[in-house]
Amino acid sequence: MMKVEVGSIASLWRYPVKSMLGQEIERSLVTTKGLRGDRAYALLDIESGKVASAKYPKKWAKLLDFRARLPLDSQQNYSVSPLEIILPDETSVSSDDPKINQILSNILEKQVELISISPQNANIDQYWPKVEGTAHQETVTQIYLPSGTFFDSCFIHGITTATLDKLQELFPQGQFKHQRFRPNLVIEPVSQEIDFIENDWLNGVLAIGDKVRLSIDTLCPRCVVTTLAQGDLPNDLNILRTAALYNNVIAGIRTSILQEGHINQGDPIWLEK
Numbered sequence: 001m002m003k004v005e006v007g008s009i010a011s012l013w014r015y016p017v018k019s020m021l022g023q024e025i026e027r028s029l030v031t032t033k034g035l036r037g038d039r040a041y042a043l044l045d046i047e048s049g050k051v052a053s054a055k056y057p058k059k060w061a062k063l064l065d066f067r068a069r070l071p072l073d074s075q076q077n078y079s080v081s082p083l084e085i086i087l088p089d090e091t092s093v094s095s096d097d098p099k100i101n102q103i104l105s106n107i108l109e110k111q112v113e114l115i116s117i118s119p120q121n122a123n124i125d126q127y128w129p130k131v132e133g134t135a136h137q138e139t140v141t142q143i144y145l146p147s148g149t150f151f152d153s154c155f156i157h158g159i160t161t162a163t164l165d166k167l168q169e170l171f172p173q174g175q176f177k178h179q180r181f182r183p184n185l186v187i188e189p190v191s192q193e194i195d196f197i198e199n200d201w202l203n204g205v206l207a208i209g210d211k212v213r214l215s216i217d218t219l220c221p222r223c224v225v226t227t228l229a230q231g232d233l234p235n236d237l238n239i240l241r242t243a244a245l246y247n248n249v250i251a252g253i254r255t256s257i258l259q260e261g262h263i264n265q266g267d268p269i270w271l272e273k
Helices: 057-065 100-108 161-170 197-201 238-247
Strands: 003-014 023-025 027-031 042-045 067-069 084-086 092-094 112-115 123-128 139-144 156-160 185-189 205-208 212-221 250-259 261-264 268-272
Touching: 003 027, 003 205, 003 261, 023 067, 057 100, 057 123, 092 100, 100 112, 156 161, 156 197, 156 212, 161 185, 161 197, 161 238, 161 250, 197 212, 197 250, 212 261, 238 250
Parallel strands: 156 185
Antiparallel strands: 003 023, 003 185, 003 268, 027 261, 042 112, 067 084, 084 092, 123 139, 156 250, 205 212, 205 268, 212 250
């Protein structure tokens, strides 16, 4: 088996509420269901019974105007409660607030409930814009979430700065910031090559720090969320078009957890293959 150092963790992220902007953290416990506190909560659409997701922007693009964060506990581990949601006007509301559902519903103009337990057969709507090379165009499909979670599929998603730089090189007018791609791991490669280098990591194992090992199960196909306005980033359908045109809609890797442990920003990453 080959083992080679491929990079380090440049930035570490979790997204406490599904489809809201996330929280950069310095360290995290990695469990069998990803980074502790990642996708710990979601909003339930009372009318449809579906989990709210920005993958259906006609209804839920406003979720990207919110930010969510979780606190440090007394052992300097990132906790899963209480949750703080920073609203579009930069005020905040706690998950402990008895009025939180009404506050969120009023802003979103839809009746929602903040939930931390995934419903049975939980699913989301996904809109496919008209982008050649994607699996569908101008239609809405359903994604059933892994049982008991609010993840779309994988539990830890990573992307290299080499891939972001390559996309930027291919379409200089775009803003290919990692925030558009919502990774848990932003990986700074050892190599100076600007290319889709993690494509070659498929079916390998990432060893991070002293204990954590992640199975690279699939490459990561991108969706409409990468094109949506969020933070300082504008709407730009060419973000997805560029990935479709030059890399089969792929940007990054999707992994599952082989071995739990703690990881930190700056930890070296080794590829076993």
